[in-house]
Amino acid sequence: MAAIQVPPPVLQRIDASSQSLGEGMPIRRALPTRERRLVGPWCFLDHFGPVDVTRGPGMRVGPHPHIGLQTVTWLYEGEVLHRDSLGCVQPIRPGQLNLMTSGQGISHSEESPAQRPAMLHGVQFWIVLPDSARNGAPAFDHYAELPRVEHQGLQCTVLVGSALGADSPARMRWPVMGVDVRIEGAADALLPLDPDFEHAVLVTIGSAQVEGETLEPGMLLYLGGQRSGLRLRAGAGARLVLIGGRPFEEPVVMWWNFVARSKPELSVACREWNQGDAKFGEVEGYDGARLAAPVPPW
Numbered sequence: 412m413a414a415i416q417v418p419p420p421v422l423q424r425i426d427a428s429s430q431s432l433g434e435g436m437p438i439r440r441a442l443p444t445r446e447r448r449l450v451g452p453w454c455f456l457d458h459f460g461p462v463d464v465t466r467g468p469g470m471r472v473g474p475h476p477h478i479g480l481q482t483v484t485w486l487y488e489g490e491v492l493h494r495d496s497l498g499c500v501q502p503i504r505p506g507q508l509n510l511m512t513s514g515q516g517i518s519h520s521e522e523s524p525a526q527r528p529a530m531l532h533g534v535q536f537w538i539v540l541p542d543s544a545r546n547g548a549p550a551f552d553h554y555a556e557l558p559r560v561e562h563q564g565l566q567c568t569v570l571v572g573s574a575l576g577a578d579s580p581a582r583m584r585w586p587v588m589g590v591d592v593r594i595e596g597a598a599d600a601l602l603p604l605d606p607d608f609e610h611a612v613l614v615t616i617g618s619a620q621v622e623g624e625t626l627e628p629g630m631l632l633y634l635g636g637q638r639s640g641l642r643l644r645a646g647a648g649a650r651l652v653l654i655g656g657r658p659f660e661e662p663v664v665m666w667w668n669f670v671a672r673s674k675p676e677l678s679v680a681c682r683e684w685n686q687g688d689a690k691f692g693e694v695e696g697y698d699g700a701r702l703a704a705p706v707p708p709w
């Protein structure tokens with residue numbers, strides 16, 4: 412493999428946009444944005460809640476397809492029920508990881524279960540699959556336990572990849588890392604980083620100072636690459652996600668729930684889903700309609 416071009420260190424503040432998910436759940440989307448489309452292979456960062464789901468339907472995202480990606484779901488509060496075309500029916504709760512690998516095609520739904528905690532709060536991130544994996548078989552994995560490491564006052568959980576000498580069991584297809592960081596007391600810490608990765612930080616609860624930049628929910632800080640450590644100061648109760656990865660080298664285009672290499676490929680995926688192509692399978696048991704792919708403007 413040719414030498415990787417790792418970008419220099421920068422501090423780029425990126426405002427998340429306000430969007431809505433499924434039947435009107437407000438979310439903050441930090442990737443993709445006008446300023447930045449990728450951090451390593453991470454291509455989509457959604458932060459939902461905290462929202463009171465005691466009234467109304469809670470989260471309701473009807474059956475929809477994916478290609479070309481892995482989804483990473485991680486909760487701070489509440490519960491979400493995942494159903495997919497492989498027949499997996501899996502609740503996820505705080506501290507657990509759902510990893511869905513679309514391969515050449517999968518479909519799934521996500522909903523708040525009838526019996527549920529009052530609050531819902533979490534993230535769903537997407538990771539691009541490289542050519543070597545994107546035409547493979549779909550898969551779904553639930554990890555009830557993940558490695559945890561205490562480091563200079565930071566309670567770190569390794570979601571994907573490796574950090575602080577601990578390895579996530581999640582099977583990834585491109586060099587990538589993601590760590591949940593929780594601060595119980597005040598912390599002033601130096602987190603080691605892989606200088607061959609580019610990184611970004613998303614604060615999800617409270618506020619934190621990252622390399623001197625004060626961050627709160629709704630703001631992504633892109634850090635560039637070539638860093639061997641990250642200075643992090645935060646007060647009690649703050650929470651953030653550090654993501655990183657080797658710069659992704661293949662062309663990436665996205666439309667709706669599809670990640671591909673070209674616009675024609677996206678058009679084909681929309682048509683196939685809307686015509687009921689068998690490659691996406693069927694989601695059973697969701698009480699509601701499947702979502703239609705919006706026709707791309709090109």
Ligand code: MN
Binds near residue numbers: 477
């Ligand atoms: Mn989805």
